[in-house]
Amino acid sequence: MIFSNFPLGNLRVKVAEYPIIRLFGRTPFKLLNMELSTEKRELTVSAKRANIVALLFLIPIIILGIGFLLVWAPHLPKEAFKNLFLDWGFWFLPILIGGIVVHELIHGLTWALFTSRGFRSIRFGILWKMFTPYCHSKEALKAWQYRLGAIMPAIVLGFIPVIAAYFTGSFGLMGFGMIFTLAAGGDFLILWLLRKTPKEALVEDHPSKPGCYVYE
Numbered sequence: 001m002i003f004s005n006f007p008l009g010n011l012r013v014k015v016a017e018y019p020i021i022r023l024f025g026r027t028p029f030k031l032l033n034m035e036l037s038t039e040k041r042e043l044t045v046s047a048k049r050a051n052i053v054a055l056l057f058l059i060p061i062i063i064l065g066i067g068f069l070l071v072w073a074p075h076l077p078k079e080a081f082k083n084l085f086l087d088w089g090f091w092f093l094p095i096l097i098g099g100i101v102v103h104e105l106i107h108g109l110t111w112a113l114f115t116s117r118g119f120r121s122i123r124f125g126i127l128w129k130m131f132t133p134y135c136h137s138k139e140a141l142k143a144w145q146y147r148l149g150a151i152m153p154a155i156v157l158g159f160i161p162v163i164a165a166y167f168t169g170s171f172g173l174m175g176f177g178m179i180f181t182l183a184a185g186g187d188f189l190i191l192w193l194l195r196k197t198p199k200e201a202l203v204e205d206h207p208s209k210p211g212c213y214v215y216e
């Protein structure tokens, strides 16, 4: 109960603000929010927009690559550059395919930590229209859990190898880290779409498009 001073002629009268009075203050807005919480908002991206973002995303990755060369090129023998394609060319495709599979698995394993049915609520597949593999949670997750699962492959397969390459001078690690940071472009785009979503809001994967529904 809060007492407020109300001027009444020359008198100042103390009036108690009972909850019923407060109802006309802030409470109705809260009720309104609760009603809105059953509505879902679609956060998806068109293939065109995703491709534009992916192209823009090349810029920081190229800068990372140039940085690596500036740091390591003076310290490496010339043979290291000559044999680059011979050494890695054969492994490129198997590593790429394997890495994409592991990328999706990391999404699934992270999200499975939070779903009530564990890994049984996780589904994998390929969006043939866009030739994109995907990992999908059949259960809605809290926004912070969804974000964690979305960023995890970028951290494990992208950021950590790039950091390790800067310390070791390994071209293989650098190439791997760059490719799999780039491969996480779609995940970064979803994180960007979710940037204003409260961390406890429920997020559900969109059944057919890249993106999700948000229940706020």
Ligand SMILES: [Zn+2]
Pocket: 103, 104, 107, 153, 183, 184, 186, 187
């Ligand atoms: Zn991903």
